[in-house]
Amino acid sequence: MIDRETVDRIFAAANIVDIVSDFVTLKKRGTNYMACCPFHNEKTPSFVVSPAKGLFKCFGCGKGGNAVTFVMEHENMTYPEALKYVAKKYGIEVQERELSPEEEHRNDDRESMMVVSSYAAEYFAKALHETPEGQNIGITYFRERGFSDATMLKFGLGYCPAGGDTFTRQALKEGYKEEFLIGTGLTIKREDGSYYDRFSTRVIFPIHSISGRVIAFGGRTMRTDKKVAKYLNSPESEIYHKSDVLYGIYQAKRAITQQDCCILVEGYTDVISMHQSGVENVVASSGTSLTEGQIRLISRFTKNVTVIYDGDSAGIKASLRGIDMILREGLNVRTVLLPDGDDPDSFARKHNATELQDFLLTHEEDFISFKTHLLLAEAQGDPLKKAALISDIVQSISVIPNEITRSVYIHECAKQMEIDEEVLVREVTLKRVERSAGSEAKGFVRRQHILHGNATTNQNFGTSYPKQVIAGSSAEELERELIKYLIKYGEQSFEYREGKEEVQLNVAEVIISDLDRNGIQLENPAYRTLYEEYRALWETGASIDIHHFINHPDPTVATATVDLLTSDDNYTASKLWQKHDISVESEQDRLPVAVPRVVILYKSKVIEKIIAELERKLRDDQLSEEELSIVTHQISALNQERILIAKRLSRLIL
Numbered sequence: 216m217i218d219r220e221t222v223d224r225i226f227a228a229a230n231i232v233d234i235v236s237d238f239v240t241l242k243k244r245g246t247n248y249m250a251c252c253p254f255h256n257e258k259t260p261s262f263v264v265s266p267a268k269g270l271f272k273c274f275g276c277g278k279g280g281n282a283v284t285f286v287m288e289h290e291n292m293t294y295p296e297a298l299k300y301v302a303k304k305y306g307i308e309v310q311e312r313e314l315s316p317e318e319e320h321r322n323d324d325r326e327s328m329m330v331v332s333s334y335a336a337e338y339f340a341k342a343l344h345e346t347p348e349g350q351n352i353g354i355t356y357f358r359e360r361g362f363s364d365a366t367m368l369k370f371g372l373g374y375c376p377a378g379g380d381t382f383t384r385q386a387l388k389e390g391y392k393e394e395f396l397i398g399t400g401l402t403i404k405r406e407d408g409s410y411y412d413r414f415s416t417r418v419i420f421p422i423h424s425i426s427g428r429v430i431a432f433g434g435r436t437m438r439t440d441k442k443v444a445k446y447l448n449s450p451e452s453e454i455y456h457k458s459d460v461l462y463g464i465y466q467a468k469r470a471i472t473q474q475d476c477c478i479l480v481e482g483y484t485d486v487i488s489m490h491q492s493g494v495e496n497v498v499a500s501s502g503t504s505l506t507e508g509q510i511r512l513i514s515r516f517t518k519n520v521t522v523i524y525d526g527d528s529a530g531i532k533a534s535l536r537g538i539d540m541i542l543r544e545g546l547n548v549r550t551v552l553l554p555d556g557d558d559p560d561s562f563a564r565k566h567n568a569t570e571l572q573d574f575l576l577t578h579e580e581d582f583i584s585f586k587t588h589l590l591l592a593e594a595q596g597d598p599l600k601k602a603a604l605i606s607d608i609v610q611s612i613s614v615i616p617n618e619i620t621r622s623v624y625i626h627e628c629a630k631q632m633e634i635d636e637e638v639l640v641r642e643v644t645l646k647r648v649e650r651s652a653g654s655e656a657k658g659f660v661r662r663q664h665i666l667h668g669n670a671t672t673n674q675n676f677g678t679s680y681p682k683q684v685i686a687g688s689s690a691e692e693l694e695r696e697l698i699k700y701l702i703k704y705g706e707q708s709f710e711y712r713e714g715k716e717e718v719q720l721n722v723a724e725v726i727i728s729d730l731d732r733n734g735i736q737l738e739n740p741a742y743r744t745l746y747e748e749y750r751a752l753w754e755t756g757a758s759i760d761i762h763h764f765i766n767h768p769d770p771t772v773a774t775a776t777v778d779l780l781t782s783d784d785n786y787t788a789s790k791l792w793q794k795h796d797i798s799v800e801s802e803q804d805r806l807p808v809a810v811p812r813v814v815i816l817y818k819s820k821v822i823e824k825i826i827a828e829l830e831r832k833l834r835d836d837q838l839s840e841e842e843l844s845i846v847t848h849q850i851s852a853l854n855q856e857r858i859l860i861a862k863r864l865s866r867l868i869l
Contacts, residue, residue: 493568
């Protein structure tokens with residue numbers, strides 16, 4: 216485990232904007248930064264990064280935290296792995312203590328699978344270059360495709376020998392465990408207990424993560440048997456999720472950033488041939504249909520995508536759905552149609568880098584022109600087919616989130632299709648309303664529930680207020696409210712009216728003194744830790760740094776802190792209230808009422824629970840008369856306390 220001193224150095228060095236910017240394109244908004252959330256699909260940015268607070272928060276899905284928890288969530292890392300990632304970024308040497316057996320077991324499996332995949336990649340590469348079988352079959356095939364030795368090394372190409380279980384036997388012999396060979400999909404175990412190499416007698420295309428580690432493989436058969444699948448990929452595993460991976464992204468990411476464009480093709484050989492021809496900003500969807508996760512991966516590096524199609528019109532029509540998906544994610548799409556009979560692989564082999572780049576530049580077109588050229592010939596003379604084509608293009612335009620971009624495309628479509636622009640505007644609007652009415656309304660309601668719970672809606676002015684705790688609130692809700700006030704306003708004071716007297720009270724003083732006086736302990740572990748550590752700091756008299764909690768070593772505490780600090784950040788009162796001369800109180804304005812009220816309500820809830828436990832105890836036939844008397848007096852005293860609480864509550868403005 217990483218020692219506390221090192222953890223503190225990591226958090227001190229970590230810049231939340233720098234960290235998040237490695238994965239998400241941020242735009243400055245005032246003192247904060249905004250983006251579309253990387254954790255869920257959204258059209259309107261609700262993901263906020265606050266450099267002053269050192270935290271991020273999505274007001275759509277509710278995720279929030281610090282720089283380390285962001286890396287954990289985004290990269291599916293453990294807490295120690297995320298700390299090491301951040302430490303490496305800032306050149307901090309990580310000091311670790313020996314892990315417990317349980318911790319080692321939890322952390323080792325994923326790393327073991329990575330190690331097995333790395334070993335397999337080295338084994339396949341060695342089999343390709345150093346064995347007669349690999350040279351005669353694998354090298355021959357790759358050279359027929361025009362791949363140089365340097366290209367084979369760059370992409371780590373390999374070969375899995377024949378024999379059925381040749382690779383597995385060697386891996387087991389060298390000490391690699393069966394469970395990880397099977398877990399990565401490299402080995403298949405038959406019912407009779409024998410093994411079979413998944414990629415036996417196939418040339419190998421290693422699939423790399425964005426950081427360059429081998430996480431999976433693709434294999435092409437060298438057999439002519441049509442019953443055998445031409446290409447075979449690793450199955451899903453703990454380290455490989457194909458919908459979030461692009462083949463070639465590790466080799467292409469620098470070029471994509473430099474050229475501010477990503478070229479999208481279909482297969483492994485397309486990527487490799489174009490790289491060899493000098494066009495390196497190219498990736499492939501690894502033989503699967505394009506997914507939202509893959510598009511979001513591209514969007515980390517650029518907003519511009521060029522999709523290359525070969526001359527097979529049937530194949531093009533089947534893959535047009537991908538264009539709408541790219542548009543929906545807010546990326547700019549250009550298309551290139553290759554000459555008949557060519558695919559990116561064969562075309563790249565016929566041309567040098569300059570010729571290839573010139574062709575792409577001179578033949579790329581926007582998706583409207585592309586669809587029009589592709590489908591209009593079929594619609595000539597048939598008004599119904601032409602109407603269907605226009606409807607198809609309108610559908611594509613409607614998914615574009617940016618209003619200006621939509622407007623430009625509507626104008627272009629009207630011109631090319633010779634149709635009234637206002638008609639297209641109306642149709643696009645109807646499509647957007649039809650599609651978004653449900654999802655966006657649900658998304659808004661979900662966000663409001665996450666932020667404020669059930670809100671009370673004012674019918675006249677169309678705004679809603681955050682939920683306030685009431686007498687029927689659960690202990691969990693009341694604890695959350697208590698800690699929110701403590702964390703956000705603990706050092707602030709307010710004037711509290713008691714009868715005719717006005718008393719100056721400190722928020723932390725009210726909460727801590729009342730809970731401690733009554734010996735109350737919070738039930739929620741994260742809130743309890745927050746309370747106890749805040750109290751310890753408060754008792755020293757020192758100013759409390761909220762970053763102590765934002766960057767807490769316990770991720771659950773850090774996440775709870777961020778949630779509490781941002782719980783009402785997305786709420787703003789409607790300007791309509793001002794129009795009608797109605798004053799809307801802020802959360803700070805409500806402190807004189809809200810803080811004493813939530814303390815009293817929570818005490819009441821605790822008392823209710825104690826009384827219920829004592830009443831259950833009364834039903835125990837084994838109680839002695841003395842014990843019975845004690846329990847009865849306890850219940851009586853607690854009920855008196857409840858009466859006093861009720862009287863105090865009645866004096867508070869609800």
